Amino acid sequence: MGKRSVIPYGPQHPVLPEPIHLDLVLEDEKIVDVLPSIGFIHRGLEKLTEKRDFNQMVYVTERVCGICSFGHGYGYCDTVEHIMNIEVPDRAKFLRTIWFELSRLHSHLLWAGLMADAFGFENLFYQCWRVREKVLDVIELTTGGRVIFSVNKVGGVLKDITPEMQKAILEMLDYVEKETKVLEKTFMNDYTVQSRMKGVGVLTKEQAHALGCAGPFARASGIATDMRMRGYAAYGELDMEPIISNDGDCYGRCEVRIGEIYQSIDLIRQAIDKLPDGELAAVVKGNPNGEYFMRIEQPRGEADYYIKGNGTPNLDRMRVRTPTFANLAGLCEVLKGADYADVGILAVTIDPCISCTER
Amino acid sequence: MYKITRSPWVMHYDGSSCNGCDIEVLACLTPVYDAERFGIINTGDPLQADILLITGGINTQNAPVVKQLYDQMADPKVVVAVGVCACTGGVFKDCYNILGGADQVIPVDVYVPGCAARPQAIIDGIVKGIGVFQERLEKMEKGESLTDNKKAEETAESEDK
Amino acid sequence: MTATEGKNEIIAIEPGELSVKAMEMKSKGLRLSQACAAWLRKEEKLELSYSFVDDETYDMFNVRISLDNDKRDTEIASISDIFPYAAFYENEMRELFGANIKVINLDLHNKLYRIEEETPFVPKKEGQN
Numbered sequence: 001m002g003k004r005s006v007i008p009y010g011p012q013h014p015v016l017p018e019p020i021h022l023d024l025v026l027e028d029e030k031i032v033d034v035l036p037s038i039g040f041i042h043r044g045l046e047k048l049t050e051k052r053d054f055n056q057m058v059y060v061t062e063r064v065c066g067i068c069s070f071g072h073g074y075g076y077c078d079t080v081e082h083i084m085n086i087e088v089p090d091r092a093k094f095l096r097t098i099w100f101e102l103s104r105l106h107s108h109l110l111w112a113g114l115m116a117d118a119f120g121f122e123n124l125f126y127q128c129w130r131v132r133e134k135v136l137d138v139i140e141l142t143t144g145g146r147v148i149f150s151v152n153k154v155g156g157v158l159k160d161i162t163p164e165m166q167k168a169i170l171e172m173l174d175y176v177e178k179e180t181k182v183l184e185k186t187f188m189n190d191y192t193v194q195s196r197m198k199g200v201g202v203l204t205k206e207q208a209h210a211l212g213c214a215g216p217f218a219r220a221s222g223i224a225t226d227m228r229m230r231g232y233a234a235y236g237e238l239d240m241e242p243i244i245s246n247d248g249d250c251y252g253r254c255e256v257r258i259g260e261i262y263q264s265i266d267l268i269r270q271a272i273d274k275l276p277d278g279e280l281a282a283v284v285k286g287n288p289n290g291e292y293f294m295r296i297e298q299p300r301g302e303a304d305y306y307i308k309g310n311g312t313p314n315l316d317r318m319r320v321r322t323p324t325f326a327n328l329a330g331l332c333e334v335l336k337g338a339d340y341a342d343v344g345i346l347a348v349t350i351d352p353c354i355s356c357t358e359r
Numbered sequence: 360m361y362k363i364t365r366s367p368w369v370m371h372y373d374g375s376s377c378n379g380c381d382i383e384v385l386a387c388l389t390p391v392y393d394a395e396r397f398g399i400i401n402t403g404d405p406l407q408a409d410i411l412l413i414t415g416g417i418n419t420q421n422a423p424v425v426k427q428l429y430d431q432m433a434d435p436k437v438v439v440a441v442g443v444c445a446c447t448g449g450v451f452k453d454c455y456n457i458l459g460g461a462d463q464v465i466p467v468d469v470y471v472p473g474c475a476a477r478p479q480a481i482i483d484g485i486v487k488g489i490g491v492f493q494e495r496l497e498k499m500e501k502g503e504s505l506t507d508n509k510k511a512e513e514t515a516e517s518e519d520k
Numbered sequence: 521m522t523a524t525e526g527k528n529e530i531i532a533i534e535p536g537e538l539s540v541k542a543m544e545m546k547s548k549g550l551r552l553s554q555a556c557a558a559w560l561r562k563e564e565k566l567e568l569s570y571s572f573v574d575d576e577t578y579d580m581f582n583v584r585i586s587l588d589n590d591k592r593d594t595e596i597a598s599i600s601d602i603f604p605y606a607a608f609y610e611n612e613m614r615e616l617f618g619a620n621i622k623v624i625n626l627d628l629h630n631k632l633y634r635i636e637e638e639t640p641f642v643p644k645k646e647g648q649n
Contacts, residue, residue, distance in 0.1 A: 012405075012428060019421065040424070043416070066377040146475065147383060293582055328608065
């Protein structure tokens with residue numbers, strides 16, 4: 001048995017911009033145990049329901065996380081709409097789907113860049129972020145915001161996507177698809193990149209299920225679960241299959257996320273093709289009274305929303321269970337037995353969003 | 360020493376932000392906005408950093424972390440608060456675990472508003488920060504003490520007593 | 521694609537039945553999706569919800585324990601032996617809402633978020649300090 005030592009990781013760390021603290025117990029170069037401690041970003045925004053009414057909470061919920069901001073706003077609105085039995089117009093459903101997929105597109109490209117940065121491929125990092133800026137340009141064109149776009153409200157959406165904007169989106173998709181094919185070659189075929197990812201942090205299907213993993217992290221281990229298959233928003237009318245990989249290592253997770261970039265491009269094209277005419281929002285009357293559990297697929301995985309209303313404008317409880325919270329147990333498991341040098345890659349590989357986790 | 364303002368090194372710390380400003384800070388450093396054309400380099404090491412970019416509000420747990428990072432930076436140093444949360448607490452001001460903006464624990468020189476702050480605004484903030492940095496540098500070379508630090512020393516002394 | 525929305529049921533149980541129910545869910549191959557507590561201000565009730573989901577059929581079963589104000593200290597056995605990752609959720613429920621969950625396998629002693637504000641966020645009972 002080698003010498004045991006404890007190395008702290010974070011909260012300020014060059015690889016991960018977000019603060020999470022891990023106590024890594026090392027035996028020589030191998031990690032034998034991990035103790036995560038969270039709470040650096042805990043704000044307690046779930047308790048703001050006591051001070052803000054349910055319409056104002058949309059904007060608070062969007063700021064659970066700046067990367068999957070649209071998804072959180074959508075999840076909240078959809079849950080309240082279920083409680084209040086509001087029938088959202090079809091056009092609003094399709095518009096939400098388009099924006100949801102645009103945010104997934106920018107989130108996955110962002111992850112790809114951070115991953116490249118984690119294994120020290122600075123050029124690839126810059127290339128990924130250069131392509132991502134095109135997606136942000138389109139988001140800015142359609143909503144006015146770059147990362148937090150606040151177009152959701154209870155009952156529908158606030159803005160419309162005009163035919164000119166649709167044209168701009170389609171042009172952007174062609175560009176991103178072309179560029180992603182180039183990036184994919186490096187991620188999937190490059191020898192040095194493969195040597196950092198193949199066989200690193202393997203999580204089997206059984207382990208992933210036993211640890212309750214969600215999203216691309218679980219799909220890379222062969223669990224074919226994707227909440228979009230539940231058909232919320234307009235996903236029920238679009239054609240898609242969950243993308244899975246059976247490797248269960250970092251390479252598999254990369255493969256799944258790059259596959260999902262193409263999938264998002266395909267879904268946006270389908271949604272623009274089928275975009276119906278009609279109203280943007282339904283009329284909202286009264287206050288929510290009741291409860292509902294909702295699950296949606298965020299870029300990082302499955303997110304749960306639970307809302308309990310009591311007939312007053314202030315909700316009794318608003319709870320968001322975010323994908324990284326579910327994947328934390330999986331992260332601790334893949335870190336055990338890994339080399340110390342791989343900690344950065346493994347931490348990025350679950351696509352962590354700490355501000356989601358702690359809210 | 361004279362030309363240090365041509366290449367200030369920035370360090371980014373995420374207080375309790377929602378990530379929106381963090382990715383905009385990173386977007387600043389990547390192509391399209393490319394703040395590196397001003398010689399700015401992103402570093403993870405507080406000992407080598409000249410400018411501290413802080414995003415998000417301060418809560419009870421990260422207050423000592425922020426304080427420590429600031430203390431580890433060598434003089435002269437500049438703090439830029441990016442985003443409305445780092446300025447005042449923003450949308451989370453009423454949350455039970457938020458103490459307020461970054462100026463609750465460290466002196467802030469430049470405030471960049473916005474939720475999320477746009478890259479143009481962040482670059483503007485950094486450039487303003489370089490101006491403050493230049494002033495402090497000149498003061499230090501003349502042998503004058505930096506007022507902020509003097510204040511900090513006084514408070515530290517009074518705390519010791 | 522065939523959209524399968526899946527069931528979304530709420531199953532009310534007594535506090536003592538939780539372990540049995542969790543075992544039943546585990547044997548069916550379900551996954552613990554989330555667990556949360558809620559304090560109902562109007563009715564003065566503490567509610568604990570454990571959600572179990574099926575990854576293939578997208579069904580969701582929410583097991584609900586409802587505790588009146590005078591019974592909210594009722595001991596609840598942790599399910600972290602059955603679902604190890606439940607520990608995070610249970611620590612959160614105990615820290616923020618004062619649910620009396622016993623024997624969590626990774627017991628953080630109300631220090632998950634390390635907040636300074638006084639917790640739990642439920643109104644104090646008479647005679648409590």
